[in-house]
Amino acid sequence: MRSPFDILEAYERRSLSHAVQLPGRQFAEDIWRGVGFRVGQRRLVSDFREVVEIVPMPPVTxxxxxxxxxxxxxxxxxxxxPVVDLKYFLEGTRTVQQEGQRVLIMRQAGGDVA
Structure with missing residues (x-):
């Protein structure tokens, strides 16, 4: 008598033998990738290598x-x-805090971010 594990293992082998491999996703080194965002009326982009994460606005001390x-x-x-109001830094007017706002966490030379 076969165990439930043996039956599942046989089923997996049969399933995988019929699986079609998806084409590999490779990104060329010479293709630039980034994220776009808006600060006031300015539209800006940052290289993905500089972006750590995009998160909801955290509590700020x-x-x-x-x-x-x-x-x-x-x-x-x-x-x-540090949480910087980039609109205030660039244009001199405060960003209006809104529900669902996001924070772009960036790498900066000399700084560590896990």
């Missing part, structure tokens, strides 16, 4: 005596990162 465009410090799985 203000930093005393910081520049006005620095909203504070956010925490992503135990890693602290």
């Amino acid at each position: 203000p930093v005393p005596c910081a520049q006005p465009w620095l909203l504070g410090v956010g925490n992503l799985r135990g890693n602290l990162f």
Whole structure:
């Protein structure tokens, strides 16, 4: 008598013998890939190699005596990162906080992000 495991293993072998392989997805090194985003009226892009993650706006802890465009410090799985109002930094007007807003977490030379 065959065990349930033997029956499942045989079923998997039969299924895989009929499977069609999908074509491999390879990205050419010379093709640029990035993410687009908007800051005020400006449309900007960043290379994927510079982007760590895009996350919902985290709770932000203000930093005393910081520049006005620095909203504070956010925490992503135990890693602290500065939260910058890029619109205020570039254009001098604050970003209006809205539901569903996202934060683009970037790599920066000299900084570590896990």
